[in-house]
Amino acid sequence: MRFVAVTSCPTGIAHTYMAAEALEQAARAAGHEIEVETQGAAGSDPIDSSVIAAADAVIFAADVEVRDRERFAGKPLVSASVKRAVNDAPGMIVDAERAALSQPAHAAVLAEAASVVNPPSVSRSTSGSAVAGAGGKLRQWLMTGVSYMIPFVAAGGILIALAFMIGGAVVATKVNGGTFHGHTYPGVTDVSKLLEQSGYAGVLFKIGATAFSMLVPILAGYIAFAIADRPGLVPGVVGGLLASAVGAGFLGGLVAGLLAGGVVSVIKRQNVPKAFRGVMPVVIIPLVSTLIVGVIMLVVVGKPVASAQTHLTSWLSSLSGTSAVLLGLLLGAMMAFDMGGPVNKVAYTFAVGTLASGQPSSAMAAVMAAGMVPPLGLALATVLRPKLWTHAEREAGEAAWLLGASFITEGAIPFAAADPLRVIPSIMAGSAATGALSMAFDATSRAPHGGIWVVGLIGKPVLYLLAIAIGVGISACCLLVAKSLGRSKVAVEQIDSTASASSSSPSLVKAGV
Amino acid sequence: MPADSGSVITPELVVLDLIAADRKDATRQLAERLAAAGRVTDLEGFLADVAAREEQMPTGIEGGIGIPHARSAHVTEATLGFARSAAGVDYGAPDGPAHLIFLIAAPDGGGSEHMTILAKLARKLVHVSFKQSLLSAASASDVASIVNSEVMGR
Numbered sequence: 001m002r003f004v005a006v007t008s009c010p011t012g013i014a015h016t017y018m019a020a021e022a023l024e025q026a027a028r029a030a031g032h033e034i035e036v037e038t039q040g041a042a043g044s045d046p047i048d049s050s051v052i053a054a055a056d057a058v059i060f061a062a063d064v065e066v067r068d069r070e071r072f073a074g075k076p077l078v079s080a081s082v083k084r085a086v087n088d089a090p091g092m093i094v095d096a097e098r099a100a101l102s103q104p105a106h107a108a109v110l111a112e113a114a115s116v117v118n119p120p121s122v123s124r125s126t127s128g129s130a131v132a133g134a135g136g137k138l139r140q141w142l143m144t145g146v147s148y149m150i151p152f153v154a155a156g157g158i159l160i161a162l163a164f165m166i167g168g169a170v171v172a173t174k175v176n177g178g179t180f181h182g183h184t185y186p187g188v189t190d191v192s193k194l195l196e197q198s199g200y201a202g203v204l205f206k207i208g209a210t211a212f213s214m215l216v217p218i219l220a221g222y223i224a225f226a227i228a229d230r231p232g233l234v235p236g237v238v239g240g241l242l243a244s245a246v247g248a249g250f251l252g253g254l255v256a257g258l259l260a261g262g263v264v265s266v267i268k269r270q271n272v273p274k275a276f277r278g279v280m281p282v283v284i285i286p287l288v289s290t291l292i293v294g295v296i297m298l299v300v301v302g303k304p305v306a307s308a309q310t311h312l313t314s315w316l317s318s319l320s321g322t323s324a325v326l327l328g329l330l331l332g333a334m335m336a337f338d339m340g341g342p343v344n345k346v347a348y349t350f351a352v353g354t355l356a357s358g359q360p361s362s363a364m365a366a367v368m369a370a371g372m373v374p375p376l377g378l379a380l381a382t383v384l385r386p387k388l389w390t391h392a393e394r395e396a397g398e399a400a401w402l403l404g405a406s407f408i409t410e411g412a413i414p415f416a417a418a419d420p421l422r423v424i425p426s427i428m429a430g431s432a433a434t435g436a437l438s439m440a441f442d443a444t445s446r447a448p449h450g451g452i453w454v455v456g457l458i459g460k461p462v463l464y465l466l467a468i469a470i471g472v473g474i475s476a477c478c479l480l481v482a483k484s485l486g487r488s489k490v491a492v493e494q495i496d497s498t499a500s501a502s503s504s505s506p507s508l509v510k511a512g513v
Numbered sequence: 514m515p516a517d518s519g520s521v522i523t524p525e526l527v528v529l530d531l532i533a534a535d536r537k538d539a540t541r542q543l544a545e546r547l548a549a550a551g552r553v554t555d556l557e558g559f560l561a562d563v564a565a566r567e568e569q570m571p572t573g574i575e576g577g578i579g580i581p582h583a584r585s586a587h588v589t590e591a592t593l594g595f596a597r598s599a600a601g602v603d604y605g606a607p608d609g610p611a612h613l614i615f616l617i618a619a620p621d622g623g624g625s626e627h628m629t630i631l632a633k634l635a636r637k638l639v640h641v642s643f644k645q646s647l648l649s650a651a652s653a654s655d656v657a658s659i660v661n662s663e664v665m666g667r
Contacts, residue, residue: 010570011582011583011584012584012628013582013584013617013619013628013631013632013635014572014580014582014635014638017631017633017635017636018574018580018636018638018639020636021636021637021639021640022639025640038632040632041584041619041628041631042629042631042632043628063570083570083574086639087574087575088575
């Protein structure tokens with residue numbers, strides 16, 4: 001038989017090569033051909049695509065995410081930790097033989113990440129001792145989703161910011177309708193009249209907003225893709241769209257993506273009658289998984305989100321007579337909690353409501369200032385300590401300056417989705433401080449959005465900017481502390497190149513390596 | 514390779530009869546050799562980097578091998594420290610203690626030549642004949658010449 005393999009390990013100087021050598025020896029001893037791609041510190045030569053095409057099975061011996069794993073899509077896959085390949089390469093070769101025999105290489109059903117896959121008759125022994133820990137896997141899945149989402153954030157966010165620069169922040173209101181600085185706009189209902197009614201800035205805004213509408217579907221879709229390969233994409237994307245539709249935001253998208261990946265993995269493991277096997281990948285898996293994920297997102301997730309929003313809204317209204325600083329603190333924290341998700345929307349809608357009287361609003365100022373903080377804090381943190389962040393995150397950090405300054409809080413989503421437990425509390429701290437300070441300084445805003453582009457409509461602009469700067473500093477400090485917790489220098493170095501996980505990390509927090 | 518460096522290992526970097534309390538002690542004894550040879554500039558800093566890697570996942574390999582390793586800013590050139598322990602030192606391998614211990618030190622951000630040498634070395638570690646020749650080597654200089662000839666072809 002012909003095999004291809006990829007080996008990788010956290011430091012990339014020892015196990016990667018030992019595993020490669022061990023696999024080569026074991027394959028040759030068993031009379032097979034093998035080509036191994038070592039994704040280590042000495043750089044890697046990608047296996048030629050024709051070699052991959054001719055291979056009967058693929059072996060991953062990896063503790064960090066295999067780079068460009070799409071190249072191997074559709075091949076029978078055996079996956080385990082790099083240590084297993086070092087300690088038991090012959091066993092992995094036997095697993096690869098079985099996988100190749102039980103699943104023809106041309107089958108459209110994709111191999112799943114966890115182990116020897118589909119169909120279930122294959123021994124699952126690989127998963128026993130050596131598969132990367134649950135936390136590490138989770139982080140790999142999230143990072144995959146995030147890496148596909150980042151270009152959407154950058155493209156959409158920068159287009160929206162450009163639209164604000166060219167046409168003023170009012171362009172968003174012109175396109176979507178609503179009230180801006182006392183004027184009411186009907187919004188553009190017929191897209192063919194977009195250019196006449198809102199100008200080139202409106203066109204830029206619309207394109208950017210459309211890219212943004214794909215954030216959650218892409219995130220969810222590619223999380224599911226990371227878990228279950230190509231069959232995960234449909235339920236993931238649809239689940240993500242539904243998460244947006246029910247207003248569940250990116251946290252809803254995380255749920256949808258993980259759910260979709262899990263559902264597909266379970267379905268793939270079912271032992272179906274032979275007659276159905278041919279239509280499994282094209283019809284059955286997409287149909288059943290999308291149905292299940294869709295129903296859960298609409299029925300199970302949708303309602304609680306809506307009722308939680310209602311309760312939060314009435315709770316905020318009940319608070320508005322009491323301490324302004326406390327209100328600012330809460331609004332700020334809510335803005336940073338889910339960035340465009342349900343909690344954020346409650347705070348934002350509450351603030352926009354206070355604008356309706358036509359008076360400058362201090363709640364609006366607090367909300368806008370707090371919403372600018374997360375991307376700015378993350379951008380600052382990536383500059384202060386680049387080593388704590390993946391390459392993709394550092395690039396997202398560059399765009400985040402502009403997005404944060406333009407009050408496009410979504411610029412922080414890639415960071416939060418990749419590592420929610422560290423990132424969300426950190427940015428909430430900064431945003432809460434900014435919200436409270438903005439209230440304490442009695443800054444006001446007459447614009448519902450626009451960030452620094454509407455600084456002319458801000459009352460007490462200098463103190464307002466000071467409140468933002470303090471929050472950004474607090475967020476960045478919290479982020480650096482949180483990101484340093486439970487991870488070592490070496491660990492950080494390796495995520496630098498591969499954005500992934502160590503095999504033995506028992507929890508999400510520790511697995512941020 | 515920088516001009517001043519010759520080999521990944523020299524006889525001074527070899528300990529043939531290591532007596533160590535545990536893996537930390539064993540790693541430290543080897544690291545001290547590296548520091549004495551000027552290949553590690555900050556002993557404590559380097560040990561911290563190695564320990565950080567060790568914490569992620571023990572570096573014991575089945576067949577009596579331990580490979581503590583790190584890429585570290587405190588390393589000047591790709592270096593191997595080697596120790597043989599009759600009693601064995603536990604490096605967390607499932608099948609028992611390590612009798613051959615390889616401390617692999619890679620310079621942080623080192624060029625690919627450094628990494629290529631270490632990659633070759635790592636590949637040798639899974640060869641039974643290589644292990645056997647190290648187990649039976651009579652002297653430190655024998656060990657150094659075995660490693661250098663296998664890894665660097667001289």
